[in-house]
Amino acid sequence: LSGAPDKAHARRYLVKAEDNVPKAARSPNLLATRFIKLIGKLFAAEARSETWTAERRRRLRRRYSARVLDAIEKLMLEQTPGVVPQSLLGKALTYLHGQWPKLIRYIENGNWPISNNPCENSIRPFVIGRRGWLFADTVDGANASANLYTLVESAKANGIDPYRYLTWLFQRLPLAKTVDDYDALLPWEMPADLR
Template sequence: MVGCLAHARRKFTEALQALPESAKTTHVKAKEGLAFCNQLFAIERELKDASPEERYKKRLERSQPILDAFSAWLREQTPRVLPKSALGQAIKYCRNQWDRLVVFLEDGRLEIDNNRAERSIKPFVIGRKNWMFSNTAKGANSSAIIYSIVETAKENGLNPFNYLKYLFEQLPNMDMTDKPKLDQLLPWSPSIPAECRVPNKTK
């Protein structure tokens, strides 16, 4: 599972906002934690258009040392801050989530945060009162499957309506135990016909 460094950064921002200007030492420490996060995000912005392979290499070269220093800093600060303070909570969050926060280093296709996923589900969160018809577990599960298919289609440059139409035309005539054939219907399959794709949209 991949952690979200945006959440970690937000906690240091909240720690800064919670501090009075008079708390100079703690204020500086919160800024230090925030600075580690900001450095990592600055690298990600520079690598936005890089290939997954290039992103993977550059992350190991540039982000890994920052993460190592950040981890050492977190261990050093843990006994020096009040555990229940905003800064203490930010440090605790990072240490508890650390194994997940560094997973993005393992593959250039992984994101440093889950902001894109959160944006994808935002329409469903905003419209959750409209989903009250899902009054059974089976109905809710069916809705979740459809929403997942639609959002995955979007992420892969497909027109959701055309893609669903294509699935409904193909699936009734297929052997559902034939996994290689079913794999050809997945949103990222190169076998998906051009009419399902959004013009000038790449995966």
């Protein structure tokens, strides 16, 4: 979720470090640029495999992306000791190093996204709207709002029109009695012909 480690965030910090170097002094061997190019290879592989099955994408990640990640890690471990920790590049490398085990997990599963940007973008309206939601002045009201927002965003994340999903859900919810009944009401359980 928001604030979770992310290769897009790591890249963003490195781009800031690169932008801090005067254009006349930049070269392809600039350390930040080398990291950015390697991270770019990871995103290029993801773009290429966007329409593939999860298993095929996982194999690509294990064969190709893992090697690129190894190169990034090696470069990070070699270069970090020589970088001023409080510089923009130092902060970028500190983030990269501190989040490394979490940043590389996506290669384990072809369904996991390389970036959490879509998740962050989906919750951004709620983060921005916080101030306007002061009417939720009780814990129960805040919980109800959070539950409703979760249902709406889960429907969207599953390619389902939220209005159709909520209509379908609220018609069936009073009939649910068991855990299995409630599980059958999750967005991805909605029949495709009703979406």
